[in-house]
Amino acid sequence: MYRLSAEQQAFVDRVRVLAEAEIRPHAERVDEQSSFPKEALAALGRAGYLGLTIAPEHGGLGQGLRVACAVLEELAQRCASTAMVSLMHLCGIACYGTATNKTADLLRAAAKGEHLSTLAFSEPGSRSHFWSPVSQVVATNRHVRLSAEKSWVTSAGVADGYVVSSRCMSATNPTDTILYLALRGDEGIDVTGPWHGLGLRGNASAPMTLRNVAFDERRALCAPGQGLEMMLTVVLPVFLLGSAAIAVGLAEAAVAATQQHLTAKRLEHLGQSLADIPTLRARLAQMRIETDRARAHLASVIDAVEQPGPMTQLLILESKAAAAETAVAVTETGMRACGGAAFSKHLGLERLFRDARAGIVMAPTTDQLHDFIGRALCGMEPFQ
The missing domain is CATH 2.40.110.10 (Butyryl-CoA Dehydrogenase, subunit A, domain 2)
Structure with a gap:
């Protein structure tokens, strides 16, 4: 749905394999112990992914926002903490990229997995x-x-x-x-x-x-x-679109966990699976629709960033607001659909439910984004 080229898709597929092998196994412990995901970051660094958006001339992989968002979604499906650390690194690296005469050595170090930014x-x-x-x-x-x-x-x-x-x-x-x-x-x-x-x-x-x-x-x-301009034109697009991708990843993980639970668990006394209950199937369908809608919206915003027009700034602001609220709604629906199994931390859904709520309070919050969008629509200056 991100409309990646064959080469870009192969790149994201490699990230998915790494994330499944090197990041997912540590995610539960990272959450339970509130511990920094050092193993995940080390794996990303070894593979060169801390240089994801760094120009090849500085040793990086030279990928743009489209691939970065697809990568962040894959990371978030396994460990949202790792995804957020990675996103803030990308934001810092974007700032470094505006002053390469001063930061070239740091960019090369990041590309080798030896420098983490925030x-x-x-x-x-x-x-x-x-x-x-x-x-x-x-x-x-x-x-x-x-x-x-x-x-x-x-x-x-x-x-x-x-x-x-x-x-x-x-x-x-x-x-x-x-x-x-x-x-x-x-x-x-x-x-x-x-x-x-x-x-x-x-x-x-x-x-x-x-x-x-x-x-x-x-x-x-x-x-x-010039700090404000740099925050708004360099940092904010990366942060908002990246946050949206993380939210979509959380929603996608919730869909997968709910689907697995409904199809695998049974009501033995009735000879049925949970998937035979129409209300639970309907909740799963709603989760699928909302997740696909959020990803499609994000992809359309990426299109607007790559081909800027008069609506681009507004769409960038919309991206995090829309996706963050979707992640909250989808993870809550998953908790309801999976009931006690989810509430008792047996499915990983409860972690997704909590992680999703970070997006609505991380600045700019959903309420702030709604105000920015409303001000822009009314011809007012969004940031004061």
Whole structure:
């Protein structure tokens, strides 16, 4: 349904084989122990998939958003925490790609599986309004320095590179921002709390503190005042479409688990399978329809990104809102269809149910996306 070429489909098929062998076996433990999926990331790194969207000139695989979304869906069907860590890495790598004169060595390292990236945008003072940091850099003799509290940093303490947002020195409003690259090991950067989420329990989305961290011009990923534009034009399309793909993957996994349960389990006293109950078949059908609808919508948005038009920005905003709500609805229907077996954690559906709910509260939240879309439709500026 992603309309991949034969070569692209073969690529995604190889990812599926790896995910089944190297990622699925660890998913339950990652969730139960809230542990970072290090085995999964190591496997992806060995296979070169941390260089998925990196240009071949830097050793990467040179794939675009279409293949990236198909890959993220495959990962999410096995372990959504691994998929989210991978997505945030792709977002960081997209930022690196705008400043290759500064990041070429890191891109090559990522392509070899030796560098994991992520974003550090959200702050307690502006909460889910990630585009409006309250932190602000200050000038020193040879550097700028930043002190900031970052709320939810995927791969916190594990990632090697962190794309950090801040207000510029001369900022006159909250969106006068700049993005810097912080590296693990920089003096003044610390993880300051644990991560114990309802879902996506392995993505280490913990708070981090930057205390007087020094940056020079070589660490600036954009010009002063251009941070918002970079967030909206470079990061947001990757994040929103990637999040949609993860949501579709969760929904697809729920369909598969429900179908397996209904066809395999029996009512022995009636000589029937659960699939013989019309209401359960109807629920499964509803799940299939909604999942296919969400994937088709995502594919149409990818088309619009590859061939931009006046509706492209609106469609990008729609992608996460639509798919995230679909994943919530489909996983809930699966829980209802499979009853006590699902509720008692025998089918893996309960993990999908919890993981799906992360998508509706991760910034930009579904409510925010609805507001952005409504504002755009009414001729208003979406981001303020």
